[in-house]
Amino acid sequence: xxxxxxxxxxxxxxxxxxxxxxxxxxxxxxxxxxxxxxxxxxxxxxxxxxxxxxxxxxxxxxxxxxxxxxxxxxxxxxxxxxxxxxxxxxxxxxxxxxxxxxxxxxxxxxxxxxxxxxxxxxxxxxxxxxxxxxxx
Amino acid sequence: xxxxxxxxxxxxxxxxxxxxxxxxxxxxxxxxxxxxxxxxxxxxxxxxxxxxxxxxxxxxxxxxxxxxxxxxxxxxxxxxxxxxxxxxxxxxxxxxxxxxxxxxxxxxxxxxxxxx
Numbered sequence: 373x374x375x376x377x378x379x380x381x382x383x384x385x386x387x388x389x390x391x392x393x394x395x396x397x398x399x400x401x402x403x404x405x406x407x408x409x410x411x412x413x414x415x416x417x418x419x420x421x422x423x424x425x426x427x428x429x430x431x432x433x434x435x436x437x438x439x440x441x442x443x444x445x446x447x448x449x450x451x452x453x454x455x456x457x458x459x460x461x462x463x464x465x466x467x468x469x470x471x472x473x474x475x476x477x478x479x480x481x482x483x484x485x486x487x488x489x490x491x492x493x494x495x496x497x498x499x500x501x502x503x504x505x506x507x508x
Numbered sequence: 509x510x511x512x513x514x515x516x517x518x519x520x521x522x523x524x525x526x527x528x529x530x531x532x533x534x535x536x537x538x539x540x541x542x543x544x545x546x547x548x549x550x551x552x553x554x555x556x557x558x559x560x561x562x563x564x565x566x567x568x569x570x571x572x573x574x575x576x577x578x579x580x581x582x583x584x585x586x587x588x589x590x591x592x593x594x595x596x597x598x599x600x601x602x603x604x605x606x607x608x609x610x611x612x613x614x615x616x617x618x619x620x621x622x623x624x
Binding site for chain 2: 384416417456457460487488489491492495496501503505
């Protein structure tokens with residue numbers, strides 16, 4: 373019987389400017405199908421764009437934020453966007469909108485905004501941490 | 509568990525190196541052992557007396573100098589990359605250990621993160 377593992381996935385590449393979210397989603401589906409556990413998806417750097425509620429690609433193209441959101445919701449997996457990366461790139465939830473007195477919020481459910489401690493926790497508690505980068 | 513953060517891009521061209529430093533400091537803030545390795549053009553982070561004011565940025569030397577304050581006391585640089593970019597030891601900031609074998613360093617750490 374194969375050893376079942378727990379994973380944290382980290383995406384640092386943005387949708388459409390990199391293949392990182394797509395590759396990570398394929399990997400995530402495969403690991404769930406194989407019986408492994410996905411503890412958390414952590415978005416960092418350019419990867420936070422995956423949590424935007426305002427992406428609107430043409431209807432005949434894959435909608436990676438929507439696909440990831442549906443996957444996370446279906447499997448009850450936490451999706452976390454790093455707060456420092458998110459704020460730099462204009463991704464905010466209602467709390468940060470109020471804190472910085474911004475005109476709108478745009479975080480897609482079920483993503484949450486939190487600190488790098490979530491990533492540190494993943495390195496400590498998951499059996500494997502996998503990184504999906506954009507191009508250098 | 510020990511973590512090695514690897515930076516292979518030069519400073520200033522992108523934000524990935526600075527964000528990798530944030531990860532390093534977060535590990536240290538949670539009392540997790542972590543070290544830093546510069547490879548390839550990334551060793552230019554270690555160039556002494558940088559002046560980034562001309563491009564409107566803060567020098568990364570300040571980021572690096574914060575490492576000991578967070579308890580990060582191991583900063584490595586790939587020997588071959590230093591031979592190419594910073595051949596004179598006087599060109600480099602203090603406290604950097606040269607690594608003849610990157611593979612050996614990677615093998616010594618449980619967890620490796622390459623700056624994206």
